[in-house]
Amino acid sequence: MRLGFKEIVFVSGFLACSTMPMVAETIKGTIVDKQTKEPLTGATVQVLGSTVGAVADLDGNYILDVPGGVYDLVVKYVGYTDIKAGAVKAKGKDVVLNFEMESDAQALSEVSVVARKNLEGERALSMERQKATVAIENLGAKEMSVKGISNVQEGVKKITGISIASAGQLIVRGLGDRYSTTTLNGLPIASPNPDNKLIPLDLFPSSTVRNITVSKVYEAGTFADYSGAHIDISTKENTGKDFFSIGFNTGGRFNTIFQDFYKMDQQYSLFRNPGINQKYIDMPKADFSTAIAKENPFHTTFDVNKSTSLPEFGGNIAGGKNWDVNGQNLSLLAALSASNTNETTKDAFYRTLEAGGTTLDQFNYDSYRQELKLAGLGNLAYTLREADRIGYTFFYARNAENTYMLRQGEDYEDNELIGNNSVTHIYTLQNHQLNGHHEFGQQWDLNWSGSYSKTSSEEPDRRQVMFEKAGNSLELFDLNKQENMRYFGSLNEEEWVGDLRSSYRYGDNNLIRMGATYKDKSRTFRSTRFYYDVSRFNPEIEDIYRTSSFMGYDNIANGDIAIIRDQQPKDQYDAGHSIYAGFIDAEYYPTANFLVNIGVRYEYSHQWVNYATDGGEAKRNEVNCHDFFPAMNLKYTVNDANSLRFSFSRTVTRPSFIEMAPFLYQESYGAAMIRGNAELKNGYNYNIDLRYERFDQQNSNNMFSITGYAKILEDPIERTQTLSGGAAVHSFQNADTGVAAGVEVEFRRELFRDFRVGANASYMYTNVQLPEGGAYTNAQRSLQGASPYLVNADISYAPKFKNDTQLTATLLYNLQGPRIHAVGISGLGDVKQEDLHTLDFVATYKLNDHWNFKLQMTDLLNQDIVFKQEVKDGRKLEVERYGRGTTFELGFSYTL
The missing domain is CATH 2.170.130.10 (TonB-dependent receptor, plug domain)
Structure with missing residues (x-):
């Protein structure tokens, strides 16, 4: 068979090509399974008698670069029959050779270890x-x-x-x-x-x-x-291929980029944590009152600075390397990424109502948010022998955001107010994992893993200053001490996990698996407030952005402003949670096309919280339980394309730390007041799922599934609301029962070459009967946050051109149905977020094997987010509205 320069040739089994020479600069193509057409990632194409070769990538593509000459090739993959192609002359233009490999039943029976899959595609x-x-x-x-x-x-x-x-x-x-x-x-x-x-x-x-x-x-x-x-x-x-890649992107929001951007005075950039010297937190209150008159503990002011918002920038770098160590493989992967975001929200508003529809207070606001995201990943893996592998993974992430908000409006006492508020919030995660996999003959394997993670949530310098309009002038608002203040809060959590499990295989596909797991979590929370007493101070205010002249440290040192440190025992707590667990399950095929997976898990859970009551009395609450959790998963394979799945299980819902202790808790100033409940107990859930799936065997881009499910919630934990001094206080109680049921549909299809569509949709019904004693309006309602319907859809077109260039254009749509945002109390209906439609567009252009370019547009519809609340006469009134703005991003990546 003679192969032309533009011809694509499929070679199966031990087919040998004709000795007629083929001229090529490179030899390339794809390697797939002959029956399923799935790419064989990791298959090798090698020049016989040499070490020159290529490895198929995630899509089964390979590229073999060789000097001019005539070569014999062999294609190999574990468990498949080798393919040989002879007399390939590497000179001149490209030739594409696509190989379809056949599985070798005898070879498969002799294989004990299969290469690691690259599960990215x-x-x-x-x-x-x-x-x-x-x-x-x-x-x-x-x-x-x-x-x-x-x-x-x-x-x-x-x-x-x-x-x-x-x-x-x-x-x-x-x-x-x-x-x-x-x-x-x-x-x-x-x-x-x-x-x-x-x-x-x-x-x-x-x-x-x-x-x-x-x-x-x-x-x-x-x-x-x-x-x-x-x-x-x-x-x-790293699954075996050395690589290096780097990417860069820039963009921004159309309503933000090159516009005025405001932020309150910052000590550092978002790369570093601001804060206060710990000695001012730890010293006795009397000593602090003396120290504050002599030295300034704060590194920031209440000044607001204006700048111009510049384009956002982001980038990532990654690399992987493999080494041969005495015949074993050592692989390393490392990745770093960084990005920043600027977001402006203007002309937004919110208000609160009374049951008849009268507005109690209303504020318009502008918000300016900066965000910096950093992440790093390292993975080191070593194969000790063909049946042993150990690995270490390190992951670090840091998200820091700073938000400045300017509010103007009237409170419920008709005071005309203007407020400056600044919040810095920093989340960090550090996670270490060690794992191992070992095989002993054909039947036994052992897997072990352990991890240590450390997380933190820092709010290191929340600031607020409020002004009241008095005719044509402004005054510092001093109705209560919380109007002008600073807040410092810190939460730290550590978690250790150890897991050991083993499986025993018998017969062709059956196995028994058993294991044990230990998890231990500990948490500390601390917060301190510094109130600015301005009751004896009446400065002349000309500029709400330049506050240093009347809110600076000089006014504290000379006694015009008094700083009151508020640090009560109830503003801190310690908590922990330990779980000892063991399980056994089995996978059994009564017939060749029917899989029964059945198992049971035992867990001993020990939760505790050390806290202080409102009066400062030290208390401890514990929730300890011994539980068994059965699970059954059935799969009936009708044929290669169609299958049915059925699942039944019992699971648990445990109270969180702040829910199980009856102290008044506020994570940060302005957040909801929360009081836990020492009487809370675990809730238990009974889950049933039935799913039909179809996967096209000729085209893996085509699939369809439909799922029906039902959940009975026994003693579900629900947030309740009561009134205390006219203000709402959130708490938690076990309701009698709850229900969640629905239908989910998903499909993907390639309508014609390079043109694909996909969609998923779900309809949900939820209902919970709330316990007696709350101030909520509706004792029976949908679950908070639940939308009755959700839709995702996408259309993509990905044509390939000569020289392996490819354009991919994707349009993505999302519909989120209405849902309860806040539960209504005192005769008011629930606050509901209205339907939300979003539309995104993404285009990527692959220039060659090294260069990729991207254009992305997010939220093209730019729909406002709207919240409405029903009042007694049936009207639904708007209580909040804000817009986010459309964003764009341009980027490129380069891969060696």
Whole structure:
């Protein structure tokens, strides 16, 4: 068979090419499985009799660069029959050779170790999803890149039935943050956010992530504290190919870039933490009163500075290297990323109402937010022998943001007020993981892993100063001490995890697995307020941005302003949580196409909180439980394309630290007042899922699934509200029962060559009966944060041109249905966020194997976010509105 320069040739089995010479500068093509057409990542193309060769990448593509000459080639992959191609003349133009490999049943039976998979591509993840024991959904690095997804939080929003509520709270199937769990490479990670169970997912940039796997059903091998979703973030690792890449991007929001930008005086840039010398926190109160008159403990003022917002910049760098160490493989991967964001919100407003619809207070505001994100990843892996592997992973992330807000309006006493408020919030995560995999013959394997994570949430210098309009002049507002103040808060958490598990295989596909896990978490929280007493001070105020003349340290030293340090025992607490767990489960095939996975998990949970009452009395509360959690997952494979899955399980919902202790808690000034409940107990959930899946065997881009689910929530923990002195105080109680049920649909299809569409949609019904005794208006309602419907859709066109150039253009749409933002009290209805539509566009251009370029436009519709509240006469009145603005980004990356 003669091969022309532009011809594509498929070679199967031991087919040998004709000895007619083929002229080429490079020999390239793809290597796929003959039956499934799936790419064989890691397959090798080698020049016979030499060490010259190439390895197929994630999509099965290879490029072999050789000097001019005639060569015989051999294609190899573990478990497949070798392919030989002879008399290839490397001179002149390119020739494309695409190989289809056939599996070798005899070779497969002799193989005990299979090369590690690179689970970044959509095809490989689609196969993982199809073959998984339990129902999963996943998203890989390549798809995240194509869709312009910059971090894990943006990624999970694209998965069926998941949305993100205020403050980054994850809502899965209508169930709030408390019903889900997050792991990093399969191991739990502590959260620095005291109000949320889950770690903020935007801490994980996509440049460090290999894939995201979401499981909404329970299996006995994982911790049982989820009924919504188990989100596992898998970080990148080196799978055998040396590389180096660097990327850079710039852009911004159209309503922000090159516009005026305001921020309150900062001690440092966001690369460093501001703060106060600890001695001013620790010294006795009397000593502080003396010290404040002699020295200034604060490194910032209340001045507000104006600048011009410049374009945002971001970048990432990554590299991987492999070494041969006495015949064993040592691999290293390292990645760093950094990005900054400027965001302006203008002409926004919020107000509060009374039950008849009368406005109590209303404020307009402008907000200016800066954010800096840093992340680093390191992975070191060593193969001791063919059946042993150990690895170490280090991950570090730091998200720092500073927000300045200017508010103007009237409070409920008709005071005309202007306020300057500045908040700096810094989240950090440091995580170390060590793991090992060992195989003993054909039947036994052993896996062990351990991790240490340290997280922190710092609010190192929250500042507020309020002014009151008095005719044509301004005065410092001193109605209460909280109007002019500073706040310093710090939360630190450490978590240790150890996991040991082993499996025994018998028969062709059956196995028994067992294991034990230990987790220990500890937390400390400390906060201090400094109130500015200005009751004896009436300065002349001409400029609310230049406050140093009347709020500076000179006015403190001369006695015009008194600083009162407020540091009460109730403003701190210590807490801990230990879990001892063991499990056993089995995978059994009664018939060749029917998989039964059944198991049970035992967990002993010990939670404690040391706190102080409002009166300062030291207290301790504990919640200790012994529980068994059964899980059953069934899979019936109708044929190679179609399958049915059924799952049933029992899981637990535990109270958080601040929920289980009855002290009045406020994470930061301006946040909700929260009082825990010492009578809280665990809630238990009964979960049922039924799913149908179809994966096209001829085209892995095509799939369809439909899922129905139902959850019975026994003793669910619900937030309640009571009135104390006219103000709402949030607390928590076990409700009698709750229900969450719904239907999810997902499909992807290639309509014609290079043109694909995909969509997922979910309809949800949630209901909870609230306990008696609250001030809420509706004793029965949907779960807070739950949208009755969610839709994601995308269209992509990815044509390839000559010389391997490729353009990929993707349009992404998201619809989030209305949901309860805040529970209504005292005759007022619930505050609901209205429907929200977003539309994004991403285009990437692959110039060659080294250069890639990207254009991204986010939130093209630029729809305002609107909140409405129903009053007694049935009217729905707007209580808040703000806009975010459309963003654009230009970027490039270079890979060696």
